[in-house]
Amino acid sequence: MSIAVTYALLIIGALTIVLPLYMTAIIPFKTVAENTASYFALPSRFNLDNFRTVLAGGRFFRALANTAYITAFVLLGNAILMPMLSYPIARSMHQSPFYRFVYYFILISIFIPFQVKMMPLVKLLSSLRMMHPTGLSILYIASSIGESVFLYVGYMQSLPEELEAAAYIDGANTFQVYTRIVVPLVKPMMATALIRNGLWIWNDFLLPLIILNRSWTYWTLTLFQYNFRTEYSIDYSLTFAALVMSMIPIMLFYVFAQKHIVSGLTSGALKG
Amino acid sequence: MHHVLPISAQYSVLYTGMWVTSTIEVEMDSMAAGAKQRQFSFLGKKSKDRSKNITFALFVTPGLILYSIFLVLPVVMGVYYSVTDWNGISRRFNIVGIKNYRSIFRDSRFSNAVLFNLKYTVLLTVCVVVLGIALALLLNKRVKGITGFRAMYFFPAVLSALSVTLIFGQIFYRVLPQIGSKLNIGFLQKSLLSSKTTAPYGVLLVNVWQGVALPTILFLAGLQTIPDELYEAAEIDGANAWARFRHITLPFLVPIISIVLVLTAKSGLMVFEYVHSLTDGGPGGATESISLLIYRHAFVENKFAYSIAEAMVAGLIIAAISAIQISISNRMKVY
Structure with missing residues (x-):
C-alpha cells in the first residue's frame, strides 16, 4: 500500500469518528432553528444559554x-x-x-x-x-x-x-x-x-x-x-x-x- | 511443585529445626508442600501453617460473603420466583410450577427476540473481527502522525453506550434525512431506524462504530509482537501479501481473535443500551432483544415472574454458547 492510500484510508476512518463528535459539540451552541438549517455549519454566535440551563439547579x-x-x-x-x-x-x-x-x-x-x-x-x-x-x-x-x-x-x-x-x-x-x-x-x-x-x-x-x-x-x-x-x-x-x-x-x-x-x-x- | 526441588536442597538444613517438633510431618511435607512453608521457626511448622491458614481464610471471607449475597443468592431467588405468578408488586403470590416456562416456548415474542439476538450477534462478531483486523493493519503502518490516529480510533471505547446512541439517534432521525433531502438522495430521506428491514442494521452500525475500538487496539498490540524478520524472510521466499497475511499475521492473531470473539459475542447476546435508546425495540418489534424484552416484561408490563423465567432460559442459551465458544477457542490456541 502506498503512503497516499494509507493516509486516505486513515483520514476516512478518522472522519467517521470525528464528524459525529464535531456535530455533537456544535449542536448545543445553536438554536433548534439554526440546527435545522444545517447541522454542520458553525454557530453564528457563541451561545451558552443551553449550557446554563443544563447546569441550573445543580x-x-x-x-x-x-x-x-x-x-x-x-x-x-x-x-x-x-x-x-x-x-x-x-x-x-x-x-x-x-x-x-x-x-x-x-x-x-x-x-x-x-x-x-x-x-x-x-x-x-x-x-x-x-x-x-x-x-x-x-x-x-x-x-x-x-x-x-x-x-x-x-x-x-x-x-x-x-x-x-x-x-x-x-x-x-x-x-x-x-x-x-x-x-x-x-x-x-x-x-x-x-x-x-x-x-x-x-x-x-x-x-x-x-x-x-x-x-x-x-x-x-x-x-x-x-x-x-x-x-x-x-x-x-x-x-x-x-x-x-x-x-x-x-x-x-x-x-x-x-x-x-x-x-x-x-x-x-x-x-x- | 516443580519449582520446589532445586532450592529445597539449599534450605534443607533449616528443616532440622522443625524436626524437633514433628519428624514425620517434615518428611511428608518436604516432598509435597510448596516453597513457602520452608522456614526456620521455634513455633514449629504446624502452628505456622495454622496461622497462614487463618490469614488465608480471613483474606477470602469478605469476597466470599459478597459473592454469596450478590451473586449466588440472586440466582437462587431467580429460580424460585420463576416458578411463581408474582407480578413484582403484590404481597401475595402462588407457586405455579413450570407454567411460566411452558408459556415461554409458545411465546412468539420470545422466540423472535432470541432469533434477533442470534442474527445480531453473528453479524456483530463478523463485522468487529474483520473490521478490527483491517483497522489494526492500517494503524500498524509506520507513517507520520500514526499515534494521533490511534488515539482517535480508540476514543469511542471510552464513551458510554448511552452517549453514543444519543449522538447516532440524532444522526439517523435528523441529520441524514437533512442531507438526503438537500442532495435529493431518496433512501436517505427516511430514517434507517424507522423501517422494519433496515432498523437492525442501523443499530448494528452504531454498535460496531463503538464496539470495534477496543478489539482494534488489541489486534494492534498483537500485530506489534510479530517480528519483522518473518515478513522479510517470507518476502525473499516470494510470498505475496495474502500469503504473508494468511501464514504469518493470522496465526499470531489467533489468541486475540478468540478473546475478541468471546467478548463480542457476549455483548451481542446481551445487547440492551443500543436498542433501548435507539429504537426501544421498534419498529414493530424488529429490534426487540432478549435483554430489552426481559426488562420490559419486568418493569413496564408487570410480568415479573414470567420475565425471570425468560431470563433463566436466555441465560442457559447464552451460557451454552459461551461455553462452546471458549472450548473452541481453547483448541484454537493450541497451534
Missing part, C-alpha cells in the same frame, strides 16, 4: 459527584478486596480442594448472564435498603468478583514463589508477605483490572437505571443524560448540551491518560 454536578463517588468507592474496594481474595486461591488451589472449589465456583459467575440476576437483585437491594449510590457500589464490587479473580489468580500464579519463601525465612508472617511482596508485584494487573472496571462503572446505564432512578439526588451522569433527554425531548439543542457536558469529564481523562488506558487494557487481555 443536578449536573450532583450526578457528576455521584458518578465519581461510585467509581472511586468501587475501585478502592476492588483494589483492596480482589487481590486479597485471589492470593490464597492462587497459592493453595493446587494443594487444597477447598480453594480449588472456591476458584471454579467463582469462575462460573462469568458465564451467568446479567439478566438472570437483574430482577432478583432489585428485590434484594430494596429489601436490604441498598437502593442508593453506596449500595450500588457494593453491588458493583460483588459483580466484578468473577472477572477479577480470573485475572488476578492467573497473574499471581505466574509470579515466582521464591520471593515469598525468602520473606518467610526472614520471619515475616503471611499478612506481611502479602502486603510487602505480593501487592507490589501485582500492580500491573491491578492497573488493568481498575481501568476495565473504571470504564465500565463510569459508563454503565442499566444498573443505575434499575437501582437509582427513583430520586434525582441519586442520579449518575448516564441517568442524568437519559432523564434530561426524556424531559426535554423536543429541544434537542438543550439535550445535546447535557450530552456534551456529560462527555467532558471522560474526554479530559482520555486526553491526559490515553497512553495508560490503552497499555493497561491491552496488557491484561494479552496475558489473560
Whole structure:
C-alpha cells in the first residue's frame, strides 16, 4: 500500500469518528432553528444559554459527584478486596480442594448472564435498603468478583514463589508477605483490572437505571443524560448540551491518560 | 511443585529445626508442600501453617460473603420466583410450577427476540473481527502522525453506550434525512431506524462504530509482537501479501481473535443500551432483544415472574454458547 492510500484510508476512518463528535459539540451552541438549517455549519454566535440551563439547579454536578463517588468507592474496594481474595486461591488451589472449589465456583459467575440476576437483585437491594449510590457500589464490587479473580489468580500464579519463601525465612508472617511482596508485584494487573472496571462503572446505564432512578439526588451522569433527554425531548439543542457536558469529564481523562488506558487494557487481555 | 526441588536442597538444613517438633510431618511435607512453608521457626511448622491458614481464610471471607449475597443468592431467588405468578408488586403470590416456562416456548415474542439476538450477534462478531483486523493493519503502518490516529480510533471505547446512541439517534432521525433531502438522495430521506428491514442494521452500525475500538487496539498490540524478520524472510521466499497475511499475521492473531470473539459475542447476546435508546425495540418489534424484552416484561408490563423465567432460559442459551465458544477457542490456541 502506498503512503497516499494509507493516509486516505486513515483520514476516512478518522472522519467517521470525528464528524459525529464535531456535530455533537456544535449542536448545543445553536438554536433548534439554526440546527435545522444545517447541522454542520458553525454557530453564528457563541451561545451558552443551553449550557446554563443544563447546569441550573445543580443536578449536573450532583450526578457528576455521584458518578465519581461510585467509581472511586468501587475501585478502592476492588483494589483492596480482589487481590486479597485471589492470593490464597492462587497459592493453595493446587494443594487444597477447598480453594480449588472456591476458584471454579467463582469462575462460573462469568458465564451467568446479567439478566438472570437483574430482577432478583432489585428485590434484594430494596429489601436490604441498598437502593442508593453506596449500595450500588457494593453491588458493583460483588459483580466484578468473577472477572477479577480470573485475572488476578492467573497473574499471581505466574509470579515466582521464591520471593515469598525468602520473606518467610526472614520471619515475616503471611499478612506481611502479602502486603510487602505480593501487592507490589501485582500492580500491573491491578492497573488493568481498575481501568476495565473504571470504564465500565463510569459508563454503565442499566444498573443505575434499575437501582437509582427513583430520586434525582441519586442520579449518575448516564441517568442524568437519559432523564434530561426524556424531559426535554423536543429541544434537542438543550439535550445535546447535557450530552456534551456529560462527555467532558471522560474526554479530559482520555486526553491526559490515553497512553495508560490503552497499555493497561491491552496488557491484561494479552496475558489473560 | 516443580519449582520446589532445586532450592529445597539449599534450605534443607533449616528443616532440622522443625524436626524437633514433628519428624514425620517434615518428611511428608518436604516432598509435597510448596516453597513457602520452608522456614526456620521455634513455633514449629504446624502452628505456622495454622496461622497462614487463618490469614488465608480471613483474606477470602469478605469476597466470599459478597459473592454469596450478590451473586449466588440472586440466582437462587431467580429460580424460585420463576416458578411463581408474582407480578413484582403484590404481597401475595402462588407457586405455579413450570407454567411460566411452558408459556415461554409458545411465546412468539420470545422466540423472535432470541432469533434477533442470534442474527445480531453473528453479524456483530463478523463485522468487529474483520473490521478490527483491517483497522489494526492500517494503524500498524509506520507513517507520520500514526499515534494521533490511534488515539482517535480508540476514543469511542471510552464513551458510554448511552452517549453514543444519543449522538447516532440524532444522526439517523435528523441529520441524514437533512442531507438526503438537500442532495435529493431518496433512501436517505427516511430514517434507517424507522423501517422494519433496515432498523437492525442501523443499530448494528452504531454498535460496531463503538464496539470495534477496543478489539482494534488489541489486534494492534498483537500485530506489534510479530517480528519483522518473518515478513522479510517470507518476502525473499516470494510470498505475496495474502500469503504473508494468511501464514504469518493470522496465526499470531489467533489468541486475540478468540478473546475478541468471546467478548463480542457476549455483548451481542446481551445487547440492551443500543436498542433501548435507539429504537426501544421498534419498529414493530424488529429490534426487540432478549435483554430489552426481559426488562420490559419486568418493569413496564408487570410480568415479573414470567420475565425471570425468560431470563433463566436466555441465560442457559447464552451460557451454552459461551461455553462452546471458549472450548473452541481453547483448541484454537493450541497451534
